[in-house]
Amino acid sequence: KAGVTQTPRYLIKTRGQQVTLSCSPISGHRSVSWYQQTPGQGLQFLFEYFSETQRNKGNFPGRFSGRQFSNSRSEMNVSTLELGDSALYLCASSFGGARLSGNTIYFGEGSWLTVV
């Protein structure tokens, strides 16, 4: 079956602009989470959505937001872009049920964002 799909793969934005990234999880997965990867900070958890509700949130400013649709697809948005937002943004999906604490979490190929 298809894996986690992220679009776009690469994009360049200007400081002050906003960006929206999209993620389609593996079929049947209801949990979608987002991570930021930078050389300096490594892999950092942004937030997780389950059944259209944000269930967990990392330590990022409010400029970073997301949402999940009824078909489990998710988008994340970064407003008022800063140079430091340049990163690889990774989406991950899993079944995510509260009782299934041993869920394997699968990642997409990521979206490379460059802010100039």
Next chain:
Amino acid sequence: SQQGEEDPQALSIQEGENATMNCSYKTSINNLQWYRQNSGRGLVHLILIRSNEREKHSGRLRVTLDTSKKSSSLLITASRAADTASYFCATGPIQGAQKLVFGQGTRLTINP
């Protein structure tokens, strides 16, 4: 913040040799997962090991977990050039919260 440390940060070996990477973490866990990342690509899931397991195998991969020491290791046997990548351990999920906390990773280079 990172959960813990990975050791070594970089490892270079000859093709055919075994590679061992270690991961330490700070808090109690339910699960620990290992991932591979080729340069510029996404994360590929390798193995999930639960806190009540001590060892798991998958092909040429062997993962051990020592919860008393809060550490895990990944062994790749008979390495190949295609194993060249960064390897990350991540703790989680825990109690339904699908959040992973990653180490800084080990950069593995396999020399032909």
